Amino acid sequence: MLIEIKNIYKIYNEGKESEVRALDGVTLSIDRGEFVAIIGASGSGKSTLMNILGCLDVPTYGDYILNGTDVTDRTDRQLAHIRNKEIGFIFQGYNLIPALTAYENVELPLIYQGISVFQRKERVMAALERVGMADRFGHRPSEMSGGQQQRVAIARAIATHPPIIMADEPTGALDSKTGKHVLEILHSLHEGGSTIILITHDNGIAATAHRIVRISDGHIVADGTREEVGF
Amino acid sequence: MNITQAIKMSAKSIFSNKARSALTMLGIIIGLAAVIVLVSYAQGQNMAMQRYYESMGTNKISVSAYDWTGGTDISQSLYDYCLNLSDQVVGFSPTGTVNSAPPIKFGSKTLAQDTNGGGAIIMGGGMAVSGDRGSNYPTLYLGNNQFGQCNDYTIAKGRDLSYLDVKNSSKVCVLGAATADYLFNFANPIDQIITISGTPFRVVGVYDYKGDRSSSSSGTEDDQWINEMISGMDKMILLPSTMNRIFNNNEPISDYVVKVRSAEDLRPVITGLKGFLSKMIDSNNGYYSVDSNDVYKEQQGDAAKMQQNFLGGIAAISLLVGGIGIMNIMLVTVTERTREIGIRKAIGAERRSIIVQFLIEAAMICGIGGLFGIGVGYIGTLIVGKLSFNTILIPSPGVTLGAAAISVALGIIFGMYPAIKASGLQPVVALRAD
Numbered sequence: 001m002l003i004e005i006k007n008i009y010k011i012y013n014e015g016k017e018s019e020v021r022a023l024d025g026v027t028l029s030i031d032r033g034e035f036v037a038i039i040g041a042s043g044s045g046k047s048t049l050m051n052i053l054g055c056l057d058v059p060t061y062g063d064y065i066l067n068g069t070d071v072t073d074r075t076d077r078q079l080a081h082i083r084n085k086e087i088g089f090i091f092q093g094y095n096l097i098p099a100l101t102a103y104e105n106v107e108l109p110l111i112y113q114g115i116s117v118f119q120r121k122e123r124v125m126a127a128l129e130r131v132g133m134a135d136r137f138g139h140r141p142s143e144m145s146g147g148q149q150q151r152v153a154i155a156r157a158i159a160t161h162p163p164i165i166m167a168d169e170p171t172g173a174l175d176s177k178t179g180k181h182v183l184e185i186l187h188s189l190h191e192g193g194s195t196i197i198l199i200t201h202d203n204g205i206a207a208t209a210h211r212i213v214r215i216s217d218g219h220i221v222a223d224g225t226r227e228e229v230g231f
Numbered sequence: 232m233n234i235t236q237a238i239k240m241s242a243k244s245i246f247s248n249k250a251r252s253a254l255t256m257l258g259i260i261i262g263l264a265a266v267i268v269l270v271s272y273a274q275g276q277n278m279a280m281q282r283y284y285e286s287m288g289t290n291k292i293s294v295s296a297y298d299w300t301g302g303t304d305i306s307q308s309l310y311d312y313c314l315n316l317s318d319q320v321v322g323f324s325p326t327g328t329v330n331s332a333p334p335i336k337f338g339s340k341t342l343a344q345d346t347n348g349g350g351a352i353i354m355g356g357g358m359a360v361s362g363d364r365g366s367n368y369p370t371l372y373l374g375n376n377q378f379g380q381c382n383d384y385t386i387a388k389g390r391d392l393s394y395l396d397v398k399n400s401s402k403v404c405v406l407g408a409a410t411a412d413y414l415f416n417f418a419n420p421i422d423q424i425i426t427i428s429g430t431p432f433r434v435v436g437v438y439d440y441k442g443d444r445s446s447s448s449s450g451t452e453d454d455q456w457i458n459e460m461i462s463g464m465d466k467m468i469l470l471p472s473t474m475n476r477i478f479n480n481n482e483p484i485s486d487y488v489v490k491v492r493s494a495e496d497l498r499p500v501i502t503g504l505k506g507f508l509s510k511m512i513d514s515n516n517g518y519y520s521v522d523s524n525d526v527y528k529e530q531q532g533d534a535a536k537m538q539q540n541f542l543g544g545i546a547a548i549s550l551l552v553g554g555i556g557i558m559n560i561m562l563v564t565v566t567e568r569t570r571e572i573g574i575r576k577a578i579g580a581e582r583r584s585i586i587v588q589f590l591i592e593a594a595m596i597c598g599i600g601g602l603f604g605i606g607v608g609y610i611g612t613l614i615v616g617k618l619s620f621n622t623i624l625i626p627s628p629g630v631t632l633g634a635a636a637i638s639v640a641l642g643i644i645f646g647m648y649p650a651i652k653a654s655g656l657q658p659v660v661a662l663r664a665d
Contacts, residue, residue: 056577077581083658084578112575
């Protein structure tokens with residue numbers, strides 16, 4: 001198994017009256033090469049789940065085994081390395097750094113990885129090529145449309161060749177045509193061997209995944225293929 | 232992430248916020264320039280004072296010795312003693328002044344002491360300097376053929392006093408440059424006769440200027456005072472020491488100046504002279520003292536150092552305020568860029584990388600501000616030097632380097648807190664920030 005979480009809890013204000021159980025005992029396994037969509041309404045806990053899967057947040061309780069190693073009690077530094085090497089993130093709001101050009105944004109994870117300047121150039125351009133943005137490498141985020149920014153964000157996510165791509169509502173801020181294009185890119189990455197975890201509230205987008213996990217009030221309420229979940 | 236990358240990133244961030252970076256730097260620029268200008272000002276003032284002491288003559292020992300009984304010829308004994316130390320002592324002269332202020336005449340010109348002019352004041356080293364700034368009345372010295380050498384006067388025209396002039400009580404004199412100018416109006420004074428208190432004296436020589444030929448009207452009061460003090464030394468007339476029988480009722484001269492070869496010779500010769508005089512003069516019947524002019528010079532140096540530290544301290548406060556400005560701006564920057572920090576952490580930035588980036592950014596703002604500050608400080612020092620001391624004053628490299636190091640250190644120290652604060656955030660928390 002590539003990803004294995006067991007009995008994960010994420011509890012805010014534990015023990016107080018205002019206690020919120022964003023995740024309430026979630027167990028989930030994802031295998032290498034899967035294309036999984038995690039769906040749920042707003043506030044269902046799906047984003048919390050992604051944050052924990054992506055090592056952006058730590059669970060209150062529970063175990064997380066990523067690629068055979070337990071990452072529950074890792075140091076800040078080790079988690080930074082895992083995020084850098086194992087996971088590529090795609091966010092709803094793109095999350096590009098405004099002061100940097102497309103090229104520099106894509107280059108960033110490679111810099112943190114310590115890759116030499118010559119190799120970086122090759123890999124940045126390859127990643128931008130892959131999403132069809134090679135000709136816009138010198139543009140800043142403010143000079144690009146939403147769809148273009150998201151494609152640059154995808155290029156940044158894939159630049160380090162991570163085994164896992166996590167996309168949190170990647171099409172949420174895009175019109176349907178560009179959204180479709182972004183989905184196509186994700187599918188082609190999947191065909192290239194990447195494991196894709198897609199978080200969405202949109203059933204239509206989730207329907208393109210091979211496996212669908214439905215989450216509600218911090219619990220997994222359905223998990224299976226399109227047919228099994230009832231799409 | 233390596234340092235080169237961190238520097239590039241910091242530079243990008245500084246230049247993408249030009250106005251803010253410039254304002255932050257302003258604090259450092261003003262602080263640093265203030266430190267440089269004020270410390271340089273203190274150094275310049277010290278330099279002017281040192282120049283004054285040097286123009287009075289260096290490596291000089293002043294001896295006062297008096298014996299009420301009048302039993303021994305102190306002058307001759309001291310002269311003999313110094314002669315035996317000829318490898319250390321290069322000059323010896325009695326240094327008396329004429330007690331009264333007799334009128335000095337040449338042709339129709341008369342030099343008499345101003346009514347408001349008090350007596351001459353005695354400065355360290357036995358050199359009398361006219362205490363009255365407006366007066367052209369010279370100090371009348373009584374000395375020997377080595378007086379000029381002992382007091383760093385050089386002959387410009389004619390000759391100095393000779394051994395025989397002193398021995399034979401010749402009625403000759405050597406004029407200071409200012410006095411010669413005044414009496415002779417730039418005509419050649421050599422072999423002209425002036426009268427002092429009605430007694431004719433032949434001018435045999437004129438000393439060169441010690442002060443500025445044209446006493447400048449610019450400069451601060453302090454500086455003019457020093458310049459006038461130095462120029463005051465050009466208002467003098469040297470008479471053979473044996474003339475004391477005419478002017479001072481044959482009262483023996485009790486002050487002497489001993490010139491030694493180098494500064495290292497000062498201490499041993501002073502010790503030797505004290506020993507010699509203690510044997511010769513009974514403290515019940517006489518008095519003696521041995522002092523070095525350089526002691527005053529050293530004291531002045533110490534005082535200047537204190538003043539320098541004091542002014543530097545005041546300026547350092549403004550530098551500190553500039554440093555707090557850096558911290559303030561870095562905190563704002565961190566808050567503003569929390570999301571960016573979240574993004575960087577999400578794609579794999581270690582905590583260390585974030586700290587290093589923000590620290591370098593703060594250090595660069597301070598460093599660039601420091602460079603401008605040094606530039607402004609240099610220009611300010613040149614202006615202050617010109618206005619206050621009428622000289623080209625340049626900050627010492629020590630002050631410059633020290634100030635630059637302080638400004639970078641300030642950046643690092645005050646950038647530390649915001650950097651640590653920024654790096655400690657959970658990525659998910661940072662990403663949620665707007």
